């Protein structure tokens with residue numbers, strides 16, 4: 001019996017060790033002439049100190065000349081603090097926390113629609129533009145941005161095989177599901193109740209320690225027909241605190257447009273009395289971000305370009321950082 005126990009213990013320990021080494025991520029860099037350990041670490045944003053230099057030496061023992069000289073052209077491993085999030089897809093799955101600006105803040109990121117409901121489907125250049133896919137891609141970009149700043153992020157609507165997509169067209173798939181594995185159902189009212197219940201349960205779990213908790217729901221608005229002028233990123237909310245959050249996001253958007261596209265007048269508005277189930281019933285502060293109008297060619301052009309979806313996610317991040325610094329929601 002003791003032998004069996006010892007055997008199981010060894011199995012368990014080796015499992016833990018292999019798990020741990022799987023979790024460690026590396027970046028690899030090729031040494032150029034003139035490089036040293038310190039400069040390589042610095043290039044990767046790592047402060048050279050006795051600990052980081054010792055870690056580097058033990059990782060690269062075999063490729064060092066003497067104790068600490070690099071060989072030009074040799075490839076060196078540098079331990080990174082990146083964690084792997086497969087939900088972001090192969091090209092984006094490694095995420096490093098680069099700041100603690102949003103430490104303690106909790107975000108529930110919700111791509112609108114999903115599963116059997118694509119939302120509104122626009123067409124651009126002969127290709128389909130399903131609302132839920134555009135919203136989902138942007139929601140992942142925002143979620144990843146938030147994680148980099150130290151936030152705690154729950155991606156409520158998920159799709160295992162999409163990830164962040166640097167493409168201009170989207171197949172309308174239906175395999176999105178909720179965090180935790182629940183199916184997204186066809187019934188509109190049940191769908192809204194389900195996602196609200198999932199967020200509220202997590203809110204209760206996190207409320208003892210969270211500095212703030214916020215729901216960011218992403219959609220693309222659909223008017224009956226093309227509406228002029230272009231509608232742009234705009235906001236819907238249903239409470240005072242939701243309005244304050246929307247205003248922080250809207251002000252950031254306006255400032256970014258003023259800086260990067262000064263000739264364009266940004267008119268994104270805040271509808272502060274939106275009567276929407278998720279806004280009215282989630283315990284955390286909630287804002288619904290409409291990324292544009294899916295029927296306006298200007299907004300369509302903006303939304304099909306991956307770099308534009310990234311810019312929206314970056315600007316939303318800036319707004320959320322601004323909000324987190326300013327007040328306790």
Ligand SMILES: [Zn+2]
Nearest residue numbers: 112119219220
């Ligand atoms: Zn929608």
